[in-house]
Amino acid sequence: DSGVTQTPKHLITATGQRVTLRCSPRSGDLSVYWYQQSLDQGLQFLIQYYNGEERAKGNILERFSAQQFPDLHSELNLSSLELGDSALYFCASSVEGLAGVDEQFFGPGTRLTVL
Amino acid sequence: AQTVTQSQPEMSVQEAETVTLSCTYDTSESDYYLFWYKQPPSRQMILVIRQEAYKQQNATENRFSVNFQKAAKSFSLKISDSQLGDAAMYFCAYLYNQGGKLIFGQGTELSVKP
Numbered sequence: 001d002s003g004v005t006q007t008p009k010h011l012i013t014a015t016g017q018r019v020t021l022r023c024s025p026r027s028g029d030l031s032v033y034w035y036q037q038s039l040d041q042g043l044q045f046l047i048q049y050y051n052g053e054e055r056a057k058g059n060i061l062e063r064f065s066a067q068q069f070p071d072l073h074s075e076l077n078l079s080s081l082e083l084g085d086s087a088l089y090f091c092a093s094s095v096e097g098l099a100g101v102d103e104q105f106f107g108p109g110t111r112l113t114v115l
Numbered sequence: 116a117q118t119v120t121q122s123q124p125e126m127s128v129q130e131a132e133t134v135t136l137s138c139t140y141d142t143s144e145s146d147y148y149l150f151w152y153k154q155p156p157s158r159q160m161i162l163v164i165r166q167e168a169y170k171q172q173n174a175t176e177n178r179f180s181v182n183f184q185k186a187a188k189s190f191s192l193k194i195s196d197s198q199l200g201d202a203a204m205y206f207c208a209y210l211y212n213q214g215g216k217l218i219f220g221q222g223t224e225l226s227v228k229p
Contacts, residue, residue: 106160
């Protein structure tokens, strides 16, 4: 158990819908990362938040957005869902993630299926 | 842009034998970190081993060791005395010193035969 929790574990929805994935980082970790794992694209970095502020952005679609709240939990919002958005979404957390090696601890992931 | 390449989609090893998984990367930076992650059927991402680019000595963690060739931009993982529990997808990943973004390779599916 990495200490990072993600809910829900599984999510099945229809095209055009909107969903919210939730992540609680390890106690004391200030950085949260979101990654997408799909058969087509592999494991891709989406976005990083540090202490409530967006820190780095990857190949995140405009239909996707994220935020980190004052209690440091984070949510990833996916809207106008398409079949291709079906994937495993990981959240990871680290102490800082600003510079230097800072191990990222991964949550168990949320499996999103878009029908 | 940094890239990570794993050229072996699948590998197989006999239990108790040794196997080496390959990884190459491309970067113009000199200060970075490299990792091997294991993803078993449960899909949990587990850190296996990490290497700081400024260190010449290859990292070792029990049965896992790396061969880090900075000039060649190569970072292979050696698993000794392979066990059935080692069967998993293995990902090589790159982390630039000034950012938290991990860049992953495509993965190598390792099977272990009893």
